[in-house]
Amino acid sequence: MDLVIENLPLENGNDLLQQIGADNARSVLQYLETPADLARISAVSRFWRHFVAENQCSRGLCIKLFPEVSRFVCAFEIGQQVNFEGASLSKVTEWKNIEREHRVYTQLARDLMEPATENNCIQHPISASSTDIFPDESIMYTLHPSAIEDDRPSYWSSQGESNSDVPETLTYRLSSRLCVVHEVKIHPFQAYFQMGLPIYSAKAVRIRLGRTRSSTLLTSGMLDGMMSADRSASEDYVWTYISPEFPMQQEDKLQTFRLPKPVLCIGGILQIELLGRVQRQEMDGLYYICVCHARVVGRPLPAAYDFEALDQEEKYILKYSDRLECCGSLSEDLSRGSSEEYEAGGSSGWLSLSERIRRIRAGRVLLWNQSILKALLGNIVAAILMIPDDEDSDGDDDILRD
């Protein structure tokens, strides 16, 4: 079905909403708070359907609730036929593109607003800033809820420091590259085998969310090395969200650190910063931090979503595909242990997409131009998107440079 622009009425008789003017209408729609309300208003008439899509109201709603979404410069619906009519886009085609983007953001708004469904979104620990005795006190043990596992203590310990201000970090990979995080729960470790039953908590906690830099592909071989090494991995990550500091109690219980509002993690990496030490070990007089268990409460977005990073600009492209839902999912890939694919975003075809897109400035209008799109996408991905092959794709970078 095409909603052909020519037949769109400029005025719909007595439509009160139209009479208040575009600016006011936009302001009114900005006060709506649910995707359902937007969906219903856009089902009222052709004008309203067009107005809601053209003014990116769904995107606006996502950003209102999740400011991180503003980092997506555009949204692709993968698997839909992208129509082109000659070198210049007709109004019909442009409208279809607007509609497509509208659909992705409408779906995203719905998925973002779902309550937290997962009690633990951690898929895999990546590294700790330091570890006292490896592997006995490795970060791996923070996955187990209890302090004792198989008759032995189960906890992570930092190395000792004489300065109580030295912080530590625990870095984890979440179960999905796009994941809404609501809260983090941490259980500091009480050394039940030491005199005085000391609790090695931190003074405060801070949470960072982000992604690995595209140049660092985490293979499973590297992971073991990272977990045993004394290293701060901050240079390998790009943080898109840093929480406020939350005070931590020196208590032997699972403590909840709730983010001021749920945050979308773009990249699937979560880091717990443990700030300040409170407990000395009697034996050596050094300060340690030890964690018995860590857990992330939130909602991984369905496998139909993915993204590409546009490198230094901290901008991304959002991808959505119904196909991925039925033909296997990213989470299945992950369970097969395919770390490289996780980081590259599913297949080498997508890696080449981000390479090309890296060269352009963020600009939604640019991307709809056919020759640019072909230059960006290359043949593999163009085939997936079913772009007709009847035009010359010169892949000319001059087009991309404004």
Next chain:
Amino acid sequence: MAELPNTTMANECKVKLKSKDDKIFEVEYAVAMQSQTLKNALAHTGCTDTALPLHDISSQILAKVIEYCEYHVNAANTISEKDVKTWDEELVKHMDQDTLFRLIVAAKYLEIHNLVDLMCKTIADRIKDKSVEELREIFHVQNDFTPEEEEQVRRETKWAHGE
């Protein structure tokens, strides 16, 4: 060009406004200053006895605008934010659609930003949780989808209509 009124004059100056239907309203200078449009106009004319004509605003709507501005000027430092909010809510609570929409147009023209925001929020509140049919009725919108288009739109947003 007349000079800008100084503070003393401003306190004594009365501003005259003429509605579409030729009714004259007199308001305090401070009240008129709530409107950016009037503020700009008065910067040119100074305090004048001539009524400023507001060609598109009826006396009924102008009265409501003045009521709003007068309350907010007086409330500025004396009434709690919470009470002001309650008063605003009462103002719009039983307002009919027609008045609501004419008021937002007037507020926009006069550039009274708080009033515009209040109107937008009120209209949005009346949109929330309504079914598509109710929305069409409330806002006098004609359904101009073909039956096929209507079906497609419904299918795409089936989830919204069940709620």
